[in-house]
Amino acid sequence: MGYDIIGDVHGEATMVEAxxxxxxxxxxxxxxxxxxxxxVFVGDFIDRxxxxxxxxxxxxxxxxx
Incomplete structure (x- = not known):
């Protein structure tokens, strides 16, 4: 099983879905x-x-x- 790591979303839901x-x-x-x-999400989910x-x-x- 592999992993995809996503960092620093910063409240950009449209970007996350894309x-x-x-x-x-x-x-x-x-x-x-x-x-x-x-x-795997790392970093900030919210911020700006x-x-x-x-x-x-x-x-x-x-x-x-």
Whole structure:
């Protein structure tokens, strides 16, 4: 099993969704998932971007899934 590491989201939810799509993840049942890899987030989820709550929500749903 491999890992994809994403750092410093900074409240940019649209960018996170685009990146997850490019990594081969799909939004399944409300959470982004990859069939063979694990996504690891490091750094700041919020700080200055316009979509801070949505960015945290994306990550939270991935954790809960």
């Amino acid at each position: 990146l997850l799509g490019r990594l081969g993840c799909r939004d399944t049942g409300g959470a982004w998932r990859h069939p063979d890899r694990i996504v 971007g316009p979509e801070q709550l949505r960015a945290v929500g994306i990550v939270r749903r991935m954790l809960d899934a």
